[in-house]
Amino acid sequence: MRTELTDTTSSKIDRALLAARRAVGSHTTGLVLTLIVATDEENAYDAVRAATEAAREHPCRIIVVIKRTSRGPHTLRETRLDAELRVGSDAGTGEIVILRLHGELTGHTGSVVLPLLVPDAPVVAWWPADAPDRPAHDELGALAQRRITDAQSAPDPVAVLDERAAAYTPGDTDLAWTRLTPWRALLAAALDQSGLPVTGAGVESEAGNPSAELLARWLEDRLGVPVERVATRGPVITRVRLETADGEIRIDRPAGAVATLSVPGRPDRPVALKIRTNAELIAEELRRLDADVIYGSALRRRPLQAALSA
Known part of the structure; x- marks a missing residue:
């Protein structure tokens, strides 16, 4: 089941998730964690696909955060949150929430995502590309127990490792390490x-x-x-x-x-x-x-x- 919400809020998204679960006959979540995926439109499709496949082993709520930059003279006025919800067969074994943040909301990702986390469950954050220099100090990274980056996606991957070493915080990891x-x-x-x-x-x-x-x-x-x-x-x-x-x-x-x-x-x-x-x-x-x-x-x-x- 897919639900589209335009110019919405986190509380409306949460209520829509509950209604969607009831509509597909699932009144409880059964989710073991929240996986936050911070990406852009270019990498979103591949990131959602990979996260959905991983969720077959670990049923979770996947929250995809996409910051949208509008063009034109009214860019700063366009503050809006759009969402796409996938529950049931459209989301594999978990739930998928795709958030598109416009305008000033792009600077408040933590506040938008916090109400949507699975209660009393671990949080993992993943940046498929363009990870912050200090993942643990990022708004989304601060919500997570584990923070996954991928140095391979950087223009100078080896130099990025030195930056990650300087900013390392327990809980950080990188897919370049997982490949080993x-x-x-x-x-x-x-x-x-x-x-x-x-x-x-x-x-x-x-x-x-x-x-x-x-x-x-x-x-x-x-x-x-x-x-x-x-x-x-x-x-x-x-x-x-x-x-x-x-x-x-x-x-x-x-x-x-x-x-x-x-x-x-x-x-x-x-x-x-x-x-x-x-x-x-x-x-x-x-x-x-x-x-x-x-x-x-x-x-x-x-x-x-x-x-x-x-």
Whole structure:
């Protein structure tokens, strides 16, 4: 069921949600959290689709906040809130509220969203693009226990990581880090199998990949060895190598969804290492609502070796 509201208020939206639930035969919400998606019109469709798919695993109220900038001489006078509500089959397993803020309301997003949060439930904020410099101090970020950004969407992703490190607050995370979960799991398992001390490491990827930089910082933080950054044609991360006295532990993924894991003294074996969708990444982040201290430690790690080989 879809409901359109023009020039409305937060209280009217809340009442309309209740009426929509009754109309589809659902008098209780059964929602486990609120997911706030702060985006623009250009990225809204993909963001709503990803959030809706993630909500299949975590039933939630998705509140999409879109700031609209009007054109013309009467721009400042046009203060208006429009909303689109989706409940039932149109919203998957949760509810979707798409808010379009015009005029002065664009500077008061927190006040607009606050009455629409699911009562007594955690709040997660996600910026698919154009995230604030200090997410925890943003109006929407201040409402959330977890704040998800994506450095990959920035013009200079690696520089953005340094900015995020300076402004880091427990509860912050980034999809560039979430993309590393399979890589980190494989590397940890390989080290457990070998039992060998690591004397050096290297990460090879396309230039400017924030996940590769975070992976290098994580290895330096956990292993205490310098990590060489090597630029390749990609796509994304293509190889990680750990140097030991018996040879290299290596993960090669030149292309595709299958990588090769090499451990000294053991036969090479193929491992699944696909590039995951944003929906899969968001679903993973919604599984944990506590602070990711490992991410915070890796993000703020000062590189032991700043040079990038070509």
